[in-house]
Amino acid sequence: MARWDQILSLPVQSPPTLEFSSAELVWSKVEGWRDNIDRVALIPFARVDDFVRGESANKECPTRFHVEARRRRPAESTYKPKVDGILEYILYWCSFGPDDHRKGGVVRPSRTTYVPKKKPSGRPNTKRGCTCHFIVKRLIAEPSVALIIYNQDKHVDKKGLPCHGPQDKKSAGTRAMYAPYISEDLRLRVLSLLYVGVSVETIMQRHNESVEKQGGPCNRDDLLTHRYVRRQERSIRRSTYELDTDDAVSINMWVESHQNQVFFYENFSDSDPFVLGIQTEWQLQQLIRFGNHGLLASDSKFGTNKLKYPIRSLVVFNSDNKAIPVAWIITPRFASGDTLRWMRALYNRVHMKDPTWKLAGFIVDDPSADILAIREVFQCSVLICFWRVRHAWHKNLIKKCSELETCAVIAKRLGQAVQRICKGDGTADLFEEFMEEFVDAADFLDYFKAIWYPRLGEFLLFSKTVSVGTNRIVIAIRLKYTSETGLWTSALRSLPLASQEMCSSMEYYHNQLKLRLLNEKEKCVYQRADWLVDKLGTTVHSYFWLDEYSGKDDFARYWKDEWMSGLTAWQKSLQIPDSDVLIEGDYSKVVDQEDRHKVHVVWNPASEYALCDCNWAKMGNLCEHILKSIKCLRDKGSNTPSVSMFQYMQALVDMLHCPPHDSLIRDHALSLAVWVQTQLNAQLGPGSGQSKRQALQLTTAKPDVVTASNRTHTLVNVENDLTELQHPSSATCNLSGGKIDRVATQNGTRTDIGSAVEHPSVEMQTSPVSISACASQLFSLDGITSANVFDENGDVMIDEELDTTNNIPSADALLQI
Ligand SMILES: [Zn+2]
Ligand SMILES: [Zn+2]
Numbered sequence: 001m002a003r004w005d006q007i008l009s010l011p012v013q014s015p016p017t018l019e020f021s022s023a024e025l026v027w028s029k030v031e032g033w034r035d036n037i038d039r040v041a042l043i044p045f046a047r048v049d050d051f052v053r054g055e056s057a058n059k060e061c062p063t064r065f066h067v068e069a070r071r072r073r074p075a076e077s078t079y080k081p082k083v084d085g086i087l088e089y090i091l092y093w094c095s096f097g098p099d100d101h102r103k104g105g106v107v108r109p110s111r112t113t114y115v116p117k118k119k120p121s122g123r124p125n126t127k128r129g130c131t132c133h134f135i136v137k138r139l140i141a142e143p144s145v146a147l148i149i150y151n152q153d154k155h156v157d158k159k160g161l162p163c164h165g166p167q168d169k170k171s172a173g174t175r176a177m178y179a180p181y182i183s184e185d186l187r188l189r190v191l192s193l194l195y196v197g198v199s200v201e202t203i204m205q206r207h208n209e210s211v212e213k214q215g216g217p218c219n220r221d222d223l224l225t226h227r228y229v230r231r232q233e234r235s236i237r238r239s240t241y242e243l244d245t246d247d248a249v250s251i252n253m254w255v256e257s258h259q260n261q262v263f264f265y266e267n268f269s270d271s272d273p274f275v276l277g278i279q280t281e282w283q284l285q286q287l288i289r290f291g292n293h294g295l296l297a298s299d300s301k302f303g304t305n306k307l308k309y310p311i312r313s314l315v316v317f318n319s320d321n322k323a324i325p326v327a328w329i330i331t332p333r334f335a336s337g338d339t340l341r342w343m344r345a346l347y348n349r350v351h352m353k354d355p356t357w358k359l360a361g362f363i364v365d366d367p368s369a370d371i372l373a374i375r376e377v378f379q380c381s382v383l384i385c386f387w388r389v390r391h392a393w394h395k396n397l398i399k400k401c402s403e404l405e406t407c408a409v410i411a412k413r414l415g416q417a418v419q420r421i422c423k424g425d426g427t428a429d430l431f432e433e434f435m436e437e438f439v440d441a442a443d444f445l446d447y448f449k450a451i452w453y454p455r456l457g458e459f460l461l462f463s464k465t466v467s468v469g470t471n472r473i474v475i476a477i478r479l480k481y482t483s484e485t486g487l488w489t490s491a492l493r494s495l496p497l498a499s500q501e502m503c504s505s506m507e508y509y510h511n512q513l514k515l516r517l518l519n520e521k522e523k524c525v526y527q528r529a530d531w532l533v534d535k536l537g538t539t540v541h542s543y544f545w546l547d548e549y550s551g552k553d554d555f556a557r558y559w560k561d562e563w564m565s566g567l568t569a570w571q572k573s574l575q576i577p578d579s580d581v582l583i584e585g586d587y588s589k590v591v592d593q594e595d596r597h598k599v600h601v602v603w604n605p606a607s608e609y610a611l612c613d614c615n616w617a618k619m620g621n622l623c624e625h626i627l628k629s630i631k632c633l634r635d636k637g638s639n640t641p642s643v644s645m646f647q648y649m650q651a652l653v654d655m656l657h658c659p660p661h662d663s664l665i666r667d668h669a670l671s672l673a674v675w676v677q678t679q680l681n682a683q684l685g686p687g688s689g690q691s692k693r694q695a696l697q698l699t700t701a702k703p704d705v706v707t708a709s710n711r712t713h714t715l716v717n718v719e720n721d722l723t724e725l726q727h728p729s730s731a732t733c734n735l736s737g738g739k740i741d742r743v744a745t746q747n748g749t750r751t752d753i754g755s756a757v758e759h760p761s762v763e764m765q766t767s768p769v770s771i772s773a774c775a776s777q778l779f780s781l782d783g784i785t786s787a788n789v790f791d792e793n794g795d796v797m798i799d800e801e802l803d804t805t806n807n808i809p810s811a812d813a814l815l816q817i
Pocket of ligand 2: 600612613614615616617623624625626
């Protein structure tokens with residue numbers, strides 16, 4: 001076969017890891033020039049950097065590769081379509097070569113200006129004649145593909161002897177033992193510490209302490225120098241966000257010089273506004289790591305009143321369910337038509353790295369969000385988060401209504417209305433009734449009427465009866481107040497509600513961003529977009545990077561308030577012992593965990609529309625005292641389950657009703673339901689007082705709710721069904737044991753369901769693992785506190801309002817069939 005035919009017929013390899021090395025590729029041998037045999041492989045061109053990084057992290061001989069030579073065909077040049085035409089040629093060389101500055105080594109004539117230092121200091125650019133190199137070619141015939149030609153993959157000099165790394169005895173005690181530069185992780189750590197204001201001296205002191213503790217340097221990062229850190233500090237100090245006095249020009253320049261942090265950019269055009277999507281390499285890694293089989297949430301319209309352009313953050317949740325921003329989108333308007341383009345770009349960027357990556361769910365906090373675009377791009381469930389509205393109500397109640405007791409009654413009524421709408425049991429009329437009832441609280445009501453009623457109400461806002469001849473007709477007048485008119489009610493009815501834990505994380509993130517971004521002395525900078533992108537990409541990014549860094553506690557600065565790191569209110573609530581909570585009718589008392597002489601009073605302790613007298617709650621936030629009170633009441637069984645739990649239960653019921661009775665989908669759904677339930681049970685833990693068996697006895701509904709005979713099949717029978725599923729002939733799911741185990745471990749819980757359904761047979765088109773894997777995230781966390789939806793007999797106690805004929809929003813969350 002001709003050389004190029006052979007090359008172009010090779011498979012394009014893209015290992016699903018963030019970076020990969022030559023060891024993870026299959027190399028093919030093809031005839032090269034001068035009868036040489038070339039070792040070649042094809043990878044996506046967009047992943048060349050991942051390959052270079054992976055190859056540099058070689059365990060036996062860590063190093064770094066630099067671009068020794070590069071040729072690019074000018075974009076405008078015309079060329080004959082030749083099969084071997086090349087758009088770009090890049091020669092990567094091990095940074096310990098190609099020259100040899102060791103005694104007696106050969107230096108290329110063009111590089112003889114080098115004057116050897118008197119002392120062999122083992123500086124990073126020490127050249128030791130390493131011959132290891134590879135070539136990357138971008139072909140005209142396949143521009144999306146990189147051809148790698150790798151013939152010299154050993155780190156040896158011209159004589160064929162190891163010239164750096166552990167194999168080279170002469171390099172012992174010098175940097176040549178290790179890679180020539182510090183790792184990317186340490187580089188980011190140093191930069192982040194500098195950006196948040198830690199001094200060079202402190203960084204070096206902590207570094208030296210830790211190296212000393214481990215008994216001297218043993219890897220490349222241990223050789224971090226004072227000089228390097230000082231140089232970084234100086235360049236940060238001398239840099240400016242204002243690249244040009246004209247903001248628009250400045251932004252353009254920033255985009256030009258930060259290509260690897262920009263995943264989407266469109267300047268103003270006649271029809272479309274400016275859109276800039278920022279994502280650093282680290283953020284992309286977090287999105288891949290925590291977004292896969294997990295949730296992505298959007299915090300929209302941050303800084304609408306303060307900043308020149310508002311920010312939309314996309315966040316993922318780490319293993320503690322704390323939010324990490326993985327992308328920032330800056331644009332003057334968030335019209336739904338624009339969403340699809342940048343979302344697609346983001347998705348493609350992730351998929352380029354990991355083609356198997358899949359989201360389980362997307363949480364929106366704005367009812368006008370482009371749900372269709374999200375579903376089209378991410379192919380996942382969409383949930384709605386109500387924290388923003390609850391927060392606004394709470395804050396304004398405190399501000400506009402002086403009596404805490406009245407506030408509590410109002411909050412309770414609002415909460416009940418929202419809950420009923422979520423459960424499909426009410427309309428926006430509830431708010432009308434609410435307004436009639438609380439006319440006395442004039443200040444709050446004025447605010448509510450002006451801001452929220454139009455957004456909550458259905459479209460029919462004003463009606464009038466008129467007489468036409470002998471007929472009286474009703475004219476309905478639609479008023480369009482804002483882009484969100486009436487959208488909230490329909491969103492709450494049609495989308496499953498995100499759990500309280502997720503709301504707590506979102507609220508926390510929002511407050512963190514406020515503190516970390518909007519802390520400038522000169523407020524005029526807020527009106528510059530170049531300031532915004534610079535600050536996000538440097539200081540703000542650094543705070544979030546350091547949040548994930550385990551050594552941050554060593555720095556005193558981390559403990560300062562301005563950092564605002566630590567536990568979310570939800571996490572704090574889990575640390576309050578039950579004995580510190582006293583429930584008394586309409587309110588509860590919770591002992592302050594920092595000052596045990598202080599006791600906080602929580603009104604309406606049963607719902608998230610509770611009010612607490614602590615400072616955090618007075619600012620409109622959900623505090624740990626409220627969350628703890630809710631949990632206590634649920635544990636005692638004197639509180640209804642959360643809306644999320646209710647919707648989850650409805651989804652289970654809905655699955656059982658999936659006709660026909662013995663269909664593949666139904667069996668599949670059932671096994672999925674059991675798996676999700678097992679996950680939840682595992683989270684309840686043995687100490688929760690709920691035995692696994694009891695929890696598994698998920699009687700879905702009382703007979704008066706489910707009438708059709710084939711609908712009386714209840715989850716009490718799930719164990720029988722499980723046995724059925726174990727039988728290979730009826731095994732209908734692709735939840736292979738290995739896959740489940742992996743997922744279960746990721747969630748920090750182990751279940752035995754893997755072995756129960758380990759017979760893979762029919763591969764279905766749905767992808768239940770991805771959905772169920774995050775079930776604990778989707779439903780969980782209220783689930784922990786909602787164990788008592790099951791009464792003693794194993795019946796579900798939510799049946800009064802369980803109307804299976806109604807729209808069942810959370811079916812969406814479980815079944816993307
Ligand atoms: Zn080398
Ligand atoms: Zn509180």
